[in-house]
Amino acid sequence: MRMRILCTIGDCNGIGLEVWAKALLALEGHRALRGVRLSLIAHPRTVAEYFRALAFPVRVEQTAVEVGSFRVELLPCPTYAPIRWGTPDPTAARQAWEALDSARQLLYQRAADAVVTLPITKHTLRQLGWRFPGQTEFFADPVEHSPMMLFVAGTLRIALATTHLPLCQVPDALTPEVLRRTVVDLSRSLQHDFRIATPRIAVLGINPHAGEAGTLGTEELQLHPVLEQLRAEGYCAEGPFAADAFFARRRWRQYDAVLAAYHDQGLIPFKLLAPTRGVNITLGLPFVRTSPAHGTAYDIAGHGRANPESMRRALLMAIRLARYRICHQSVVYHSRG
Structure with a gap:
């Protein structure tokens, strides 16, 4: 069975999708991605508008996104959010929340092995009723345990x-x-x-x-x-x-x-x-969750200047940790009371 790695859209008005696509292009031919099934959770129209506005060579269909040689499965969110670069937007926040909900459900059902989360805007989510301090706590919520954040760069x-x-x-x-x-x-x-x-x-x-x-x-x-x-x-x-x-x-x-x-x-x-090399890992979960160690970067959103290195490393780290756990049949879960 192929390893499945999810990616959530995050705030579509930030740099998340840009660094995601750039990271995939940088990983073309990398042996770590052989046999890996990649899935992006987002609304197809939002994704299409995002890359069209960036003039970025990405092909978007209803059920797939083509980035270079990668054909990534697209799992649609119900809410379409128009692109408003660098702007906190409740519609974008709702789509981000829907993507996270879908990812969490798939992970706890063991229908996926890992998730890489793109940056969100927390204060906009809170306006919709989001009660978590961050994505770290969101993924730990169903098991009611306190998560731990580990930042890694080499x-x-x-x-x-x-x-x-x-x-x-x-x-x-x-x-x-x-x-x-x-x-x-x-x-x-x-x-x-x-x-x-x-x-x-x-x-x-x-x-x-x-x-x-x-x-x-x-x-x-x-x-x-x-x-x-x-x-x-x-x-x-x-x-x-x-x-x-x-x-x-x-x-x-x-x-x-x-x-x-x-x-x-x-x-x-x-x-x-490690200004561009960091990866955020959530410890204590029955699956792997990583993210790039940066936020939405509204100030440069839409300019095509975002550095994808942290995202590239987050993808590789998710694959490495998930593969190791699968091979050793050891899901790491620590009760933190």
């Missing part, structure tokens, strides 16, 4: 202990129990998906200077005993480290993954170190 891997939370909520959210589950889940995922026998994980503190022994905050004092217990159980988890000095001294090179306390603490250094 040997640089940064995971987030909390996902899309306001900064003021992070200290209460990052409890000793959450830290323990997160380190265990991250370690197991590195073993299963990246074949690292004994992963070394660096844990970053929340406060400046990692609290400086309680002088600048006491949250880290609660985390030390958890890390000591994890090490006693055989996990290699060190810290909490002061985030600024950790990255300034390039200490991330000494570890298989870095666990950041909150979103921007991990994403700012990640995007500085």
Whole structure:
């Protein structure tokens, strides 16, 4: 049976479809895509208008999209959204939501092996009743478990202990129990998906200077005993480290993954170190989900200047992880309580 990789349209007024098509053209002849069934979930008319406006050589039919030598299955969404470059639009948001719903249903029915999601505009979705902080939480919702975000660029891997939370909520959210589950889940995922026998994980503190022994905050004092217990159980988890000095001294090179306390603490250094190469992976799901590590980029939408490298890597990562799990018959699912 051929491996099936889904792709959701995201916000059609951004750069998503552009980087998707460019990534496929860059992957023509790549052996990783042999035997892979690609499916795009979108409204055919929207897709046709998008590429016609870009003057991009893509042929769109009712049930397929031809990009170079690739013939991609097209799974239609009910809602047609006209192209309005760089503009938040409720119709585009509805189509994006429909695509995500279809993908999630197919994945939990095991009718597909992985999904690569194109960027969405969250605040427009929320106007329609969307109740999720992001796509990460959307795909985890049916099983009611907290997902984990892992950003990867080569040997640089940064995971987030909390996902899309306001900064003021992070200290209460990052409890000793959450830290323990997160380190265990991250370690197991590195073993299963990246074949690292004994992963070394660096844990970053929340406060400046990692609290400086309680002088600048006491949250880290609660985390030390958890890390000591994890090490006693055989996990290699060190810290909490002061985030600024950790990255300034390039200490991330000494570890298989870095666990950041909150979103921007991990994403700012990640995007500085790998501005075009990053891939976002959702850990803890019974299927593979990846996405390019960028947003809709409204400022350049419609200009044909979007860099597809992050999308190219997201596709390859989805195929690699899905193929590995299929070959080893091991679906990685970690209960995060």
